[in-house]
Amino acid sequence: MSDLLLPPELRYADIIKQRQNEDGSELSILNLGPTHPATHGIFQNILLMDGERIVEGEGTVGYIHRAFEKIAENRPFYQITPLTDRMNYCSSPINNMGWWMTLEKALNIEVPKRVQYLRVIIMELARIADHIICNSVLGVDTGALTGFLYVFQFREKIYEIYEEICGARLTTNMGRIGGFEREWSPAAFRKINEFLEEFPPVWSEFEKLLTRNRIFMDRTINVGPISAERAMSYGFTGPNLRATGVDYDIRVMQPYSSYEDFEFNVPVGKSGDTYDRFCVRNAEVWESISIIKQALAKMPEGPYHADVPDYYLPPKEDVYTTMEALIYHFKIVMGEIPVPVTEVYHPVEGGNGELGFYLITDGSRTPYRLHFRRPCFIYYQAFNEMVKGQMLSDAIATLSSLNVIAGELDA
Amino acid sequence: MALETSDIQNKLVDNFELIVSDFTQQHDIFSFEVDSKSILEVMQFLRDDKTLRFNFLTDVCGIHYPDAELDRQFAVVYHMHNWMDNVRIKIKCFLNGENPEIDSVTSLFLGANWQERETYDFFGIIFKGHPQLKRILNMDEMVSFPMRKEFPLEDGGRTDKDDRFFGRTTDNC
Numbered sequence: 001m002s003d004l005l006l007p008p009e010l011r012y013a014d015i016i017k018q019r020q021n022e023d024g025s026e027l028s029i030l031n032l033g034p035t036h037p038a039t040h041g042i043f044q045n046i047l048l049m050d051g052e053r054i055v056e057g058e059g060t061v062g063y064i065h066r067a068f069e070k071i072a073e074n075r076p077f078y079q080i081t082p083l084t085d086r087m088n089y090c091s092s093p094i095n096n097m098g099w100w101m102t103l104e105k106a107l108n109i110e111v112p113k114r115v116q117y118l119r120v121i122i123m124e125l126a127r128i129a130d131h132i133i134c135n136s137v138l139g140v141d142t143g144a145l146t147g148f149l150y151v152f153q154f155r156e157k158i159y160e161i162y163e164e165i166c167g168a169r170l171t172t173n174m175g176r177i178g179g180f181e182r183e184w185s186p187a188a189f190r191k192i193n194e195f196l197e198e199f200p201p202v203w204s205e206f207e208k209l210l211t212r213n214r215i216f217m218d219r220t221i222n223v224g225p226i227s228a229e230r231a232m233s234y235g236f237t238g239p240n241l242r243a244t245g246v247d248y249d250i251r252v253m254q255p256y257s258s259y260e261d262f263e264f265n266v267p268v269g270k271s272g273d274t275y276d277r278f279c280v281r282n283a284e285v286w287e288s289i290s291i292i293k294q295a296l297a298k299m300p301e302g303p304y305h306a307d308v309p310d311y312y313l314p315p316k317e318d319v320y321t322t323m324e325a326l327i328y329h330f331k332i333v334m335g336e337i338p339v340p341v342t343e344v345y346h347p348v349e350g351g352n353g354e355l356g357f358y359l360i361t362d363g364s365r366t367p368y369r370l371h372f373r374r375p376c377f378i379y380y381q382a383f384n385e386m387v388k389g390q391m392l393s394d395a396i397a398t399l400s401s402l403n404v405i406a407g408e409l410d411a
Numbered sequence: 412m413a414l415e416t417s418d419i420q421n422k423l424v425d426n427f428e429l430i431v432s433d434f435t436q437q438h439d440i441f442s443f444e445v446d447s448k449s450i451l452e453v454m455q456f457l458r459d460d461k462t463l464r465f466n467f468l469t470d471v472c473g474i475h476y477p478d479a480e481l482d483r484q485f486a487v488v489y490h491m492h493n494w495m496d497n498v499r500i501k502i503k504c505f506l507n508g509e510n511p512e513i514d515s516v517t518s519l520f521l522g523a524n525w526q527e528r529e530t531y532d533f534f535g536i537i538f539k540g541h542p543q544l545k546r547i548l549n550m551d552e553m554v555s556f557p558m559r560k561e562f563p564l565e566d567g568g569r570t571d572k573d574d575r576f577f578g579r580t581t582d583n584c
Contacts, residue, residue: 062548067564069533070557074564105438232467235522253497254439344438345490345501347469356470358488371472373490381525410548 041406057384072370076335085171088408091126091351098348102357114302116258124288130351134403142219164188179305224398225273235378238353244272250349274401414496447504465491471526473534484508515541533558
């Protein structure tokens with residue numbers, strides 16, 4: 001008989017043994033997920049419970065595994081961007097831009113300053129969208145729906161900006177090798193400026209609603225803490241690591257896309273608990289707003305893409321009238337671009353940590369191997385340790401403050 | 412003083428002369444090869460040495476080279492990062508194609524746990540000493556290792572995706 005037909009307590013007998021407390025009372029097993037609304041994604045946690053307290057847990061992931069790394073080995077380079085969209089779908093432009101920058105590093109392409117600034121703007125907008133979701137949903141999970149509904153309309157505003165730039169909203173598939181597919185329209189800049197005007201007061205109201213809220217503080221302080229040493233050993237990066245007090249931020253450590261031109265702080269927490277993660281994300285939103293303002297103010301003149309005819313699609317009118325453009329167009333669309341044999345690793349600061357692309361090329365039209373370093377996948381393994389001994393409702397708050405995105409976790 | 416790649420190389424060669432080889436600078440990352448039998452000691456040295464201080468294991472992943480000689484058909488790649496001097500290195504360990512085995516580094520970095528499980532899941536590389544080496548993203552009942560090159564992406568019998576007219580066959584796509 002297949003193991004799958006057994007009841008969970010037998011099927012996972014080797015994971016969690018039915019045990020008794022010292023006083024003889026029985027422990028129970030609870031299946032949290034895979035499709036529980038509070039897990040915000042599809043992963044299962046089998047928890048051994050003593051009343052409402054978690055004694056031990058075991059996570060099962062992979063429910064939406066879509067074999068991205070395998071698909072990537074069979075697709076020309078430009079067709080891999082839609083795969084990156086679907087990893088961290090709360091901030092897909094960061095994934096898109098990270099992938100283009102990886103390719104540009106492999107192909108030794110120098111990108112114009114203006115493109116780098118535009119990329120910074122779109123990546124910071126994506127980071128704001130990501131943090132809006134994470135923090136407002138943390139509010140929902142602790143019982144405050146108002147803040148969520150209030151700030152979520154600004155996520156919609158950000159999506160309208162994406163729409164203006166690339167036509168898509170959630171899975172953006174934005175950009176090309178060397179730049180953007182078209183010049184940003186005046187409407188895009190107008191919408192960004194509107195957003196920068198309207199969003200800050202709302203965000204500070206949202207902060208006021210929760211940050212010093214007695215109920216919220218009781219529900220999050222000392223909930224799901226992790227020490228800096230453990231977090232580093234577990235491979236934490238991003239806001240979750242900074243909440244433990246380590247100021248590791250790739251935008252500062254290894255500036256990409258001209259991040260070195262901007263002044264910003266790296267907010268850190270202290271105790272690594274749910275409340276600190278919330279505060280770090282809140283503060284990062286302010287830093288992101290400031291970076292976008294600086295980028296807009298310092299925006300250089302120039303083209304919106306690099307001059308790389310081998311990789312960048314020629315204008316459509318040239319394709320119909322000139323031979324070279326037609327050849328380039330055909331080759332690029334068919335994925336036949338010249339690629340050196342090389343290996344690159346490029347990290348970007350994603351919404352929830354170091355998003356790395358490890359690309360191995362063998363000179364053919366597809367990657368030989370492409371590995372995504374997905375921050376969620378790496379830090380989610382600490383979840384069981386973080387919730388051990390906590391209440392079930394605290395586990396839910398911890399999970400949503402970790403900002404685990406199932407799409408990124410499972411790839 | 413910043414940590415130079417030559418320092419890393421000299422230190423490693425002094426301590427592990429026959430084990431480390433093939434030092435190269437690939438774009439912004441300093442890379443080298445380590446004999447797969449000694450990965451645990453080399454990594455411990457990289458982490459605990461007073462000047463090297465590679466405190467963070469960024470990434471673990473596998474690669475399949477089916478056309479290479481038998482002893483080099485699999486590779487496990489470790490990316491390490493020294494946060495104090497901000498230096499990254501990449502370590503490659505080549506493994507036997509029929510019997511890919513390497514020591515687990517979970518005892519040094521807790522984060523290696525799931526990454527090694529993932530590598531096992533997709534490549535069938537056995538990590539000796541891993542606390543719980545079982546499949547993670549694929550279903551437990553699966554018998555093959557899908558990231559190996561011989562595993563086809565889709566059903567080879569499909570007739571609706573004929574790309575021969577573009578000079579493409581199932582071998583070169």
